[in-house]
Amino acid sequence: MCGRFEIHSTLEIIAQIFGIDDLALDYRPSYNIAPSQDILLVVNNGKRRLIQSRWGFIPSWSKDLSTGYRMINARAESLAEKRSFKTAFEKQRCLVIADGFYEWKKEGATKKPFYIRLKSKQPFGFAGLYNAWTSPDGGEIITSTIITTDSNELIQLLHNRMPVIASPDNYDLWLDASVHDKDILMPLLKPFPSESMELYAVTQKMNSIKHNDPENIKPVKVDEAG
Numbered sequence: 001m002c003g004r005f006e007i008h009s010t011l012e013i014i015a016q017i018f019g020i021d022d023l024a025l026d027y028r029p030s031y032n033i034a035p036s037q038d039i040l041l042v043v044n045n046g047k048r049r050l051i052q053s054r055w056g057f058i059p060s061w062s063k064d065l066s067t068g069y070r071m072i073n074a075r076a077e078s079l080a081e082k083r084s085f086k087t088a089f090e091k092q093r094c095l096v097i098a099d100g101f102y103e104w105k106k107e108g109a110t111k112k113p114f115y116i117r118l119k120s121k122q123p124f125g126f127a128g129l130y131n132a133w134t135s136p137d138g139g140e141i142i143t144s145t146i147i148t149t150d151s152n153e154l155i156q157l158l159h160n161r162m163p164v165i166a167s168p169d170n171y172d173l174w175l176d177a178s179v180h181d182k183d184i185l186m187p188l189l190k191p192f193p194s195e196s197m198e199l200y201a202v203t204q205k206m207n208s209i210k211h212n213d214p215e216n217i218k219p220v221k222v223d224e225a226g
Helices: 011-018 065-070 086-091 168-175 182-188
Strands: 005-007 030-033 038-044 048-055 073-075 093-098 100-107 110-118 124-134 140-150 161-163 197-201
Touching: 005 093, 011 048, 011 093, 038 124, 038 140, 038 168, 086 093, 086 124, 093 140, 093 168, 168 182
Parallel strands: 048 140, 073 140
Antiparallel strands: 005 030, 005 100, 038 048, 038 093, 093 124, 100 110, 110 197, 124 140, 140 161
8 A cells, every 4th residue: 555655856856757847836845745635746638737636536426525535545456447436547547756655564563664765766656546526615626546556576575565656658658548448557557666666664753744854764773663
């Protein structure tokens, strides 16, 4: 799964990596992004754009904002059939920008935090879905979810699920709203290669979402993470 991640790259680097021209956006790095907070998405409505979204997908038919807390992740295996995500999977796919994400390892009653990133240390895109949800009072909120799949060999050390990290070679295809064929899209939702990723223990302080600091992604000894 993916329940916490971070993004600290500059907008200029993000624009270069994801091929975005328009950067008219109020953006601040965050080292401890949690569900219901604002995140950055890449969408394609004729050209690639960067938009902000509330993390936690709310289907168009839902009347309750709290639905989003239960839909921060979407399982790749059921996207094409599940009522909540079926339409978005066909027409409203996105990339959720991140520099890295967190996962925890259970050791008895203790959960030790680990940070996972690409060895290249470049920002990447989680495969995601988004939706413009209209509340009962008429307000509109862009909401989104991160797609998960089976863990690769590296993440398996911590959890049996991991977020889908999209390959840059597949960005155009994933963001193309004219492509609806699940037989074309589903093969894109596979585990990212272990050899291109790294993980290490980080401070226990990051367990609190109030601790939003570069310290969160600095390596510590495993015994210090507990």
